[in-house]
Amino acid sequence: MRINLSSPDIDQSDIDAVVAVLKTPTLSLGPKLPEFEEKLAAVAGVKHAVAVNSGTSALHCIIRGLGFGPGDEVITTPFSFVASANCILFEQARPVFVDIDPLDYNIDVARLEAAITPRTKAILAVDVFGRPARLDLIEKIAARHNLRLIEDSCEALGSTYQGRPAGSFGSAGAFAFYPNKQMTTGEGGMVVTNDAALADLCRSYRNQGRGSGGAWLAHERLGYNFRLSDINCALGITQLARLDEFIAKRAAVAARYDRLLAGQSDVFTPAPYAAGRLSWFVYVIRLADRFTQADRDTVLEHLRQKGIGCNNYFSPIHLQPFYGELLGTKEGDFPVTERVAARTIALPFYNNLPESAQQDVVAELRAALARRG
Numbered sequence: 624m625r626i627n628l629s630s631p632d633i634d635q636s637d638i639d640a641v642v643a644v645l646k647t648p649t650l651s652l653g654p655k656l657p658e659f660e661e662k663l664a665a666v667a668g669v670k671h672a673v674a675v676n677s678g679t680s681a682l683h684c685i686i687r688g689l690g691f692g693p694g695d696e697v698i699t700t701p702f703s704f705v706a707s708a709n710c711i712l713f714e715q716a717r718p719v720f721v722d723i724d725p726l727d728y729n730i731d732v733a734r735l736e737a738a739i740t741p742r743t744k745a746i747l748a749v750d751v752f753g754r755p756a757r758l759d760l761i762e763k764i765a766a767r768h769n770l771r772l773i774e775d776s777c778e779a780l781g782s783t784y785q786g787r788p789a790g791s792f793g794s795a796g797a798f799a800f801y802p803n804k805q806m807t808t809g810e811g812g813m814v815v816t817n818d819a820a821l822a823d824l825c826r827s828y829r830n831q832g833r834g835s836g837g838a839w840l841a842h843e844r845l846g847y848n849f850r851l852s853d854i855n856c857a858l859g860i861t862q863l864a865r866l867d868e869f870i871a872k873r874a875a876v877a878a879r880y881d882r883l884l885a886g887q888s889d890v891f892t893p894a895p896y897a898a899g900r901l902s903w904f905v906y907v908i909r910l911a912d913r914f915t916q917a918d919r920d921t922v923l924e925h926l927r928q929k930g931i932g933c934n935n936y937f938s939p940i941h942l943q944p945f946y947g948e949l950l951g952t953k954e955g956d957f958p959v960t961e962r963v964a965a966r967t968i969a970l971p972f973y974n975n976l977p978e979s980a981q982q983d984v985v986a987e988l989r990a991a992l993a994r995r996g
């Protein structure tokens with residue numbers, strides 16, 4: 624690709640931090656692990672953080688730690704990365720999808736209560752593309768129905784909602800650090816919570832079910848190897864130190880796209896965000912309704928042929944074939960999600976994306992749209 628869809632922002636401080644760990648004997652379960660966790664907990668405004676090897680593992684630990692299993696239902700959005708619903712399936716609980724708001728692409732709060740049944744145990748809200756869901760309203764609904772709230776903030780590190788950090792709402796939140804994220808640890812994730820018992824359980828799951836301070840070969844429960852090495856944690860610490868800078872750079876890139884696309888009547892740019900600080904994950908445009916999914920795919924193909932990285936964020940979860948097989952979900956179930964998902968395009972978006980590259984992207988997008996007429 625001439626212009627990548629995403630790209631991490633690695634500087635000498637990151638390289639030095641990783642190399643420094645490589646010169647120690649503790650490449651895993653060393654001092655960088657608690658240091659990264661404490662620093663991340665402070666940014667997320669919570670008491671406890673548990674570093675794991677991916678955002679998916681973080682979500683899995685939360686679902687398992689809250690004790691959900693067969694017969695339980697967890698309400699979530701079909702317009703997300705598949706892992707936000709898979710984590711419910713991992714524990715044989717059932718994801719119950721609720722359609723989205725066409726403006727901010729987050730779960731439609733007005734439809735939430737109708738999906739609650741006697742089996743509902745939790746609402747798993749996703750902060751899609753970095754934009755927090757309507758967390759104040761979701762919090763109230765969860766409290767009214769005695770449900771847990773879980774926040775999938777894998778795309779929203781550094782965002783705030785009504786003065787509170789993304790990830791800090793509800794029983795627990797999850798972050799992710801794959802290289803396309805605001806900051807990266809190569810691979811990695813984090814559980815954040817104010818619940819000490821839940822944090823302890825997640826620590827145990829991450830480390831083969833070991834107890835705190837127990838012997839290496841004493842396993843108190845069924846666990847996993849979800850550990851995040853000290854090499855990754857060292858990178859996380861230096862990246863986290865630059866998070867505010869990253870967020871500002873990404874906001875500037877997004878503002879440039881907004882300007883370049885202003886007046887393009889057949890393209891919807893991301894809605895303004897007024898509830899706090901938006902930590903941009905991706906920049907996703909939506910084509911007007913007169914375009915079909917096939918038109919959108921032709922645009923994606925055109926951009927790729929020109930060496931421009933792009934993607935159809937997201938492909939609805941309920942339409943993934945194995946969801947259909949497991950849950951009987953099908954086309955037509957969530958019309959807003961399907962209408963949006965058929966027309967979205969994630970454009971190249973990263974901290975140091977040059978303005979000239981953005982101009983190229985927009986010029987090629989215009990050319991592709993003009994071809995369609």
Ligand SMILES: Cc1ncc(COP(=O)(O)O)c(C=O)c1O
Nearest residue numbers: 677678679704706707777799801
């Ligand atoms: C909303 C959402 N949830 C969960 C995940 C899973 O994170 P990871 O890829 O680190 O497992 C992602 C990652 O892309 C995500 O975007």
